[in-house]
Structure formats: C-alpha cells, structure tokens
Amino acid sequence: MKRLVLAALTATLALASQAATQRFFDDFGAYADTAALQREGGWTLREGRGHPGVEGARWGADAITLVDDPARAGNRLLQLNARTDGTGPGTLQAQLCHARKYLAGTYAARVRFSDEPVSGDDGDPVIQTFYAVSPLRHDLDPDFSELDWEYLANGGWGGAKTRLYSINWQTVRLDPWQAWNQPHEEFASFAGWHVLMMQVDAAAGRTRWFVDGRPVADHGGRNQPVQPLAISFSVWFSPEGLLPAGTVPRVWREQVDWVFHARDELLSLEEVQSAVEGWRRAGVQRHDGVAAARPPLTSACDL
Secondary structure, three states, rough: OHHHHHHHHHHHHHHHHHOOOOHHHHHHHHOOOOHHHHOOOOOOOOOOOOOOOOOEEOOOHHHHHEEEEOOOOOOEEEEEEEEEOOOOOOOEHHHHHHHEEEOOOOEEHHHHEOOOEOOOOOOOOOEEEEEEEOOOOOOOOOOOOEEEEEEEEOOOOOOOEEEEEEEEEEEEEEEEEEEEEEEEEEEOEEEEEEEEEEEEEOOOEEEEEEEEEEEOOOOOEOOOOOOOOEEEEEEEEEEOOOOOOOOOOOOEEEEEEEEEEEOOOOOOOOHHHHEEEEEEEOOOOOOOOOOOOOOOOOOOOOO
C-alpha cells in the first residue's frame, strides 16, 4: 500500500512540475470529432486553395479525421488523407495548424509516414510533413521563419530518391523561385512510426534535428527562426511528376500519435517520452501551458 501511495505521489509531483513549465502536449484522444479538435484544441483545419501543391487543388477539413489506434487500446490518432487523380479539381490536400506562439525550445511529434498509397497506384510525388511556420508576408520577407520535416516517399524536386528532409528556412520568393534555407537529406525509407524532434537553441543560434533520438543535422547562421511559429502537419502533392491526369484517384495517408513542445527547454528523446507517458498515465490527453504571444498572433494556416 505504501508503495502505491508513493507511486501516486511521485506521479502527482511530476505532473505538477510539468504544469509549472511552458509545455504543450496533444495526443488527439480528447476530441469527439474534428469540430472539437478546432473548438477545444485550438487547431485550424485548412480550407480553400493556394500554395503549396497542385494548382487548383482544394485544401479541406474533410481530409482530416480522428481514428482509433489499432496498436494501443483506447488511443486515438490524427489522420491526414490526401488524394489526387492528377488534376487540380481532382486533388484534395490536408493541413492543420496550431496557434502561432512557438519559438525556442524542443518540438517533437510521433508520426507515421507511408511509402505507398492506401488505395490506387503508387508513383505520385507526395510530401508528408511535420513543421512549424510563420506567415510569408511578401517575397523574400526577412522575418519569415520555418522549421520543416518533409518526407518524399517517391522523390520529387529533381530527384527520384526516397528521402527525409530537415530544413531551416530563412526566406523565400515563390515565383520565380528563390530560397534561402539550410537543408539536410536522409536517403532512406522512413515508412512507419518515428519520433521527429527539433531543438531550437536560441542562445547558441542553432537548430538540431533528431529522428528517433539519432542526431541527423545541426543548422546555424541566418536560417534560425526569428518570430513565433505555428506547429503544423500536412500532406500535399508536388505538381511535377504526377501520374497521368484522369486516372483512378490515389489516396495517401499520414498519421500522428502525439505532438509536444517545451518552451526554452532543450530536451532529449527520453525526456520528451517521459513527459508524454507521464501525462498519459495520469489520463491527460491534452495540456497547453505555452503562453500566447503578446499581442496574440493569428494562425492563418495557409502555407
């Protein structure tokens, strides 16, 4: 009995310690549907049209669902489904974004990437992502900032190899294209579940990138983020290399188990997982202790 009481007290103290820090956590289990995801969780589901992806494609809330996790009883997953028949009107892309209030610290998410569509023929250049971004107000905006994980299962952008990008963006002009960024590429399949992390070290002026705890990149210089970012996920298609227009639609899927941020803390994978499991053991499915920007910033979810 004493050991049970001690364990409960230890868990309570750990949760109290987390609550005293500015941390954000969501495992998507607290929502009855995507309307609640927006209303209660503060997520924006992108609607409309526009960059990036296939010209004329639609971004829609109907591309995002919440599903039961077949591998963990009682767990729920965020699911992004994008589809295309090779035409703009026949393409639906998926994106959602949280509040624009994140900057220095540790970002992490457990995501499931796919190397094949869930239906239809394989071959489209699809981009599956976890990222954080600020608005691009105009071409070569000096305050634009973005931290970007991009998985290209079928290659794209001039290369056919399967690869995972980790990219710090400083600024960009969309047309004609001109970009200032610092990329790293991992040439391998990353199908399945992975924990992706970024450590934004403001004091050192560095961003460090990790896959399942393994360091893969260390970026510095002018490409460091300079203004609050919105945590985001998306699945979209590169217009170059799509399978022939009018063919049977292909459906691509990315899933997210949980997402996490610790403001101004540089945490290891073990520390992140300990925090996540601590919340889960206590039945906490969503926690948002990260203060909003002052004044609050809009998260347009359009990039």
